[in-house]
Amino acid sequence: MGLSEGFWHHEYWLPPGATWEDMKESADVHYPQPQNLLLCIPGALLLIIVRCIFERTVALPLGRRLGVSDKRRPKVQPNATLEGFYVLLGRTPKKGDLVSLAKQSDLPVKEVETWFRHRRAQDRPRLMKKFCEASWRFTFYFTSFFSGLGLLYDKPWFWDHTVCWLKYPQQPLPSALDWFYLLELSFYCSLVATLPFDVKRKDFKEQIIHHIATITLIFVSYCANLIRFGMIVMLVHDASDYILELAKMLHYMKWKRVCEAVFIVFAVVFIISRLVIFPLTTYYYFVTKFPLFLISCLINTFLLILQLLHIFWSYLIIQMIFSVILCGAKRKDARSDTEESDRSEAEDLAKN
Template sequence: MELARQLNREIDPSFWDLVTLAPIFAIGFPVCRFFLDRFVLEKLSRKSVFGTHESKLRKLSDADRDALRKTQTKFKESGWKCVYYTTAEIFALYVTYNETWLTDSYSIWVGPGDQTWPNQTIKVKLKLLYAFAAGFYAYSIFALIFWETRRKDFGVSMTHHVATFGLISFSYWTRFARIGCVVLALHDASDVFLELAKMSKYAGVRVVPDVLFGLFALSWVLLRLIYFPVWVIWGTSYLSIKAINIHLHRGYGPIYYYVTNTLLISLFVLHIYWWVLIYRMIVKQIRAGVIGDDVRSGRVQFFFSRIVLFSVFINWWKHYRF
């Protein structure tokens, strides 16, 4: 009870919160990943990826062994990301649970009490969530260089990590932590399904990746293409003007307003672009696959289309993920 009371205590946010707490999480993440790799993911990946090849590993060719080991490494990397995104999503839901600003966009800018932005207090648990996320992406920058497998999308991934860390820091500094918390929750939910789908694919499972990809696609549409613009962008672009006396913030107010909304709208445009790109690639590949298959077999077409759907998406994600 005492811990819950402390986590729900209202405090005045300061940028020094991230400066002091984020490095602690950034140091803690590689430690957690090391033990998770060593005692959980290593065994799980060998059992999932090698399977029946475990006892015959020495008899396989060097190329086959290298391929399996690379797949094992990818499995462990996705496993680590899945653990983080799941934890972050649960954390974000815990922070937003029972908060009026989760369902009422107006409450983002007003409350508690007669407080209005930027003179609003936040709860300790929201501060910790921001430090948690900032620490993860700070760690991810170094992990991408020194730990993880170097892939073709290295530059894109690095840009993503640096930009995300910057956005998290900027939103906390400008006291947009409430809206930032919701954005984190919306995006982490989809990533959980994506990483689970990757792990299932690396393990050679046939049906599960299709189901998980379907959940990922559904969550993408609902959270990023519907809820994000209707709730988040509407709240920052329109309701913020109604809720806040703009005459009191003539200096920095317009700058924060236009920068924040430009970034959020740009992100939404990217969501639409990526979805259109995925859809076009899926349709193209399915049509190409159906032509080459026996059109008399409905089952073959259905099975092939699901496999192509997932494989095309994974290949797309490696090259175009944000």
């Protein structure tokens, strides 16, 4: 048995008793074709191009019209010694390094410290960049959620999850769901590709884990013809994402009261969809109604990873609501776009 045949052996991908022969296509019946997923590569590239065009021609003018503007930041005097340390050794030198750099540059320690603070500020992402990114994600998530809802609202298995498993794996795949799946996979691949260039948030590592888990689940569920289950999972997750991006846009526009109201709506939808609907209905039916085999165990593992991330983010969301909105503390998103290594400095700059 060759490597390819071994990888695609039906015992790994399908429940006991089922084989790939059960999913043979005909003129009227279409099933998932794993090779179609290769289209996610050009699909991701196309989405990146569309995003660039959208941000330049739609989000940027919209942000300006809505009053989004970047604050003026202090410029640092060119200094080869300090710049070399900043680029090669670190953005936040320790006290001993500051003393050494002061001697090398013939500058007071306080001035060297100020130089590094202003230099870090120059590298911090601009408000308009954040607004453009949030606008793009809002547009995609909003379109994705309501398109998915439109595709599923008349499907009996959407309302009764037990129907998801009837006659599995002999469940024909409508072309609309096929393209929707490919679009979602392309989008998350594009997010991974642009991570190094996007605004780095405090939960950067968790975002990477989330994207990898999501891409794996989409790929595996498509190949195993778990499209019905996968569509429900994606719709549950998309339900709150566009609300969060809208709250961010309002935050960047400095519409504080409206932003807080939208964020509370997001928190309610997120907690209900991720901590109630997802584990108690969608995930429950998969664990209890679906037979165990290699791919189903893999899916269970990655769904559990997503659920742990949901709990982590729910904690941050609840923490923000109590500390920022209800208690009247300094307004700052618990899932904000500040850098992990510079949280305290971001707070100092926000005061200015």
